[in-house]
Amino acid sequence: MNRSTRATVSSGSIVAVAMMVMNVATYGFNLAAARLLVPAEFGALTALLSLILIANVVALALQASIARRISVHPDHTAQIVLTASRVALAVSLAVGLAVALSSPVLTPAFSFDSVWAVIWCGAMLVPLTLAGAQLGVAQGTGRWGKLAALYVGNGLGRLFGGVAGVLIEPSATSAMMGLAIGAWLPVLLGAGLLKTSGTGDVHSRRPLVFETVASASTLLAYFAFSNVDALIARGGFEAHDSGLYASGLILTKSTLFLPQFVSVVFFPSLARDSSHRTRLRAASLVAVLGLLVVAGSAVLPQLALILVGGDQYGEVADDLWLFALSGTFLAIVYLLVFDALARRSTGVAVLLWVASATVFSVAWFWSIGIVGLVVTMACVGAVVAALLLAWPLLRPERGHDAAEPAVADDPALPDDSVTGFVPGAADADGDVERH
Structure with missing residues (x-):
């Protein structure tokens, strides 16, 4: 080394x-x-x-x-x-x-x-x-x-x-x-x-502002999707059921955050490697970690209940593995969103907004309860993850430009130039900036 x-x-x-x-x-x-x-x-x-x-x-x-x-x-x-x-x-x-x-x-x-x-x-x-x-x-x-x-x-x-x-x-x-x-x-x-x-x-401040706006579009779409069920539960459930769902979300978020180090470690390779092998390895590792939490929650629901707030949330104990499953798919989507940003892929934000709208529509037109909402999130998350895995095959990646103008003359970035970032990956997306 x-x-x-x-x-x-x-x-x-x-x-x-x-x-x-x-x-x-x-x-x-x-x-x-x-x-x-x-x-x-x-x-x-x-x-x-x-x-x-x-x-x-x-x-x-x-x-x-x-x-x-x-x-x-x-x-x-x-x-x-x-x-x-x-x-x-x-x-x-x-x-x-x-x-x-x-x-x-x-x-x-x-x-x-x-x-x-x-x-x-x-x-x-x-x-x-x-x-x-x-x-x-x-x-x-x-x-x-x-x-x-x-x-x-x-x-x-x-x-x-x-x-x-x-x-x-x-x-x-x-x-x-x-x-x-x-x-x-x-x-x-x-x-x-x-x-x-x-x-x-x-x-000029304008290029930085435009780039920030462009970067925020995909990130906003992801965070809106990953939190849409929390907002639906608060606005559509009774206060008690909203609290029960919120306790389950502790496990969802924990499962989501657990494998974030994978994005940190793999992001440089995702940005440099034009093949799909690295992306599949990273997604597989995230999936394995998430499924371990799912299995633990299913086998030991009372232990999982302690981790999400204790006996006052006991009504949701047997369903906690579903929250872990939802978190697993959200973690895979998280990784694949950064993979798309690293590869300069476009259109991912649209897919995520459609996913959010789908969850909202299901909750709006059908009176689903706690289990119905978390199952809906897990199913939509699985579909989004599958589509993102296939995304590079559906949308060709942008090539690397050979030159870069000076910063002082840097024009505003086009709307489809979305910047990705994962902590610890300084030059992960290459040594040139696209305009």
Whole structure:
């Protein structure tokens, strides 16, 4: 193993461990909230967290855009960071304000007790978006230790801030307040990554904004699909059943997050390898890990019940393996979405939006309960995964351009130029940027 390979393995391992710590901390908060909140309040909190996940695609897209530009143009790092800092501040405030202003609409739509729950969601998105820009700078410059610290800070901020909010008052609104405060921890840990002042040449902000929008389109479609059932359960079920479904979603999300390290490790190969062997290997590994959780949930439902909140959610114990199955298919889709981004494939967002509409239509026209909704998600997820596996055969991949114009003259990207990012894969999608 040469020095370059060893360095790649080392940096990938550091970030993979940090992501696991973040996911464990996030799971810890979800488990604590499930035990400290009554089912109705926990159902409301789950819906609020789903809104956060959907709106957070802006942060992920900003992270991807910044990381790509720094990786492709290392000689312009100072100028890119200076431009990114200004864009990040404006975008974070815009996203937070937009969500906060939607509170009069979202509060009655999802039966929240107070508009403050959604307002705190908006407040949380401000530091989350800023942290996304910091992650992009750390990833693009290869500062893997800093990148890992930001991910760990994200998880610990959610764990301690969210639990503190629930302990102050056992309500979804108080939990969101604690989460909004805790979200500033990674921003503080990343202080200095974003330059808020400087005298260097400031590149046009428009290319970065356009690229961020393009990146967000596919990511938004994925997160909307992976969270559509949580929103349906909150808006269409009674409060108690909504809470039961929310407890099952803990297992769904855990199964989804468990194999994320596969995307981290395989993303460089997915971007470079024109064959389909790597994609099939990665998808197979994700499937095996997910099916192990499914089998464990089916054989030991009472143990699985402990992991999702305890006896007060006992009504859903025998159905938890279905939630794990849904999470398995969502994890495969997650991997294949990043595979499509790595290969510069287009049209994936349309497929994911159609999948979301399908789940919503089934729930709207048929009065399905908890089991019906989770089975619908699993079936649609399986179909989407199968289509994405065949996607490179259905839609030819774009070729690599031979040249790259200077960053300062970088035009706005076309709508079908979607950027993908997985932490720990700095130059995974090649050394050229497409226009």
